[in-house]
Amino acid sequence: MPNPTAAMLVIGDEILSGRTRDANMYHLAGELTRHGIDLREVRVVSDDHDAIIAAVNALRAEHDHLFTSGGIGPTHDDITADAVAAAFGVPIDVRDDARALLAAHYEKSGAALNAARLRMARIPEGAELIDNPISAAPGFRLGNVLVMAGVPQIFEAMLAGVLPQLTGGAPLSSQSLRINRGEGEIAGPLGDLAREFADLSFGSYPFVRDGVFGAQIVIRGPDPARVDAAMLRLCRTFPDDAA
């Protein structure tokens, strides 16, 4: 059975303006790979109601899971929860269970549960809450869409909570070899090997380091023995250039 597929939607003007370097995509990609879920597509859109709705509806229809990151805080530019509700065509309002989480959190810290903070208890009808062990304001899961915070520490904590609940496939076995020759030198034999081991995936990731061209070759597949066999052949093909 093929692995479940996933997409990610990053919501945030700060990424698109170059002010902030996204960290959640890289983290999610690694965690999903370890869990046996194939991340197939990522989109980054701005804090725009219609753009979020269009992306949510396109991606949730195409993939088993959709993870979103960003736009669920208390400020005027946090519009993800409302946009996701609109994408599903369901109502959204402050919900008692989410409000209770926030009330308990702010009572402990002595801060007021004011109108802005109460916005973080707006949850679409039918959604399940996702635990936020850091700052209480919950994410939520609606259908196959998991809505999570953009702040990396909170995104990572939420993901650690939800990932064990999702059915994963077989994690891919993977081996890599760095070859200190330009891709143009190795592409022919590598392509031959990829055709021979057609059940495996062969990636070639070129780099330039200190003026020297090289490539990292990554072989992936569900069967570790096959990956071993292909890697052995690869090493024998380039005996003098592997690093």
Add this chain to the structure above:
Amino acid sequence: MPNPTAAMLVIGDEILSGRTRDANMYHLAGELTRHGIDLREVRVVSDDHDAIIAAVNALRAEHDHLFTSGGIGPTHDDITADAVAAAFGVPIDVRDDARALLAAHYEKSGAALNAARLRMARIPEGAELIDNPISAAPGFRLGNVLVMAGVPQIFEAMLAGVLPQLTGGAPLSSQSLRINRGEGEIAGPLGDLAREFADLSFGSYPFVRDGVFGAQIVIRGPDPARVDAAMLRLCRTFPDDAA
């Protein structure tokens, strides 16, 4: 006149598997902002012919410029040029001008222009070449699509070459203020200010640092005097919490 808009398409399994952390999106976002071009959307897709075609056609129709990154090397998994040609419905083959660039480069380095390397001279009909000062293999521009390498040093060099040829708008003026209070405390007054200065954009980017919640507030707009005025008001609103 509003600024031109752009989208980016990152092509590469290595990003989606979490093996590589993308660097080109962050670089492009900053460069476009400085050039007065609004980056509106980014997509990351895998090395899949149909996925690349669909994304190229969706994004080039919606934006003034589309920048792609990755998949134009000599190995079997480099399929971007063929997919872009297919997206435009034009033929693709080894082109003499691109072959001449490669031949000159490899003659100098003493390496052979073998079949794998010759693949990098495959250019869709009607495209203009984009200069690669690092490793010669060119990118290309077809319609409003700029196809560039994935290796960050080469991507950056290609971008530096093409960006001055693109008409930019007015670079946005931008000021930011770090406030060491949780977003929930500042969201109310911040929203009021955003409504009053409706011609500006107010972003609030929360963070957790050493267990303390805070937010970076960024005010952006075409008129520096208006941004100054709004920032002055913001500082007066939170006189004790600005850092």
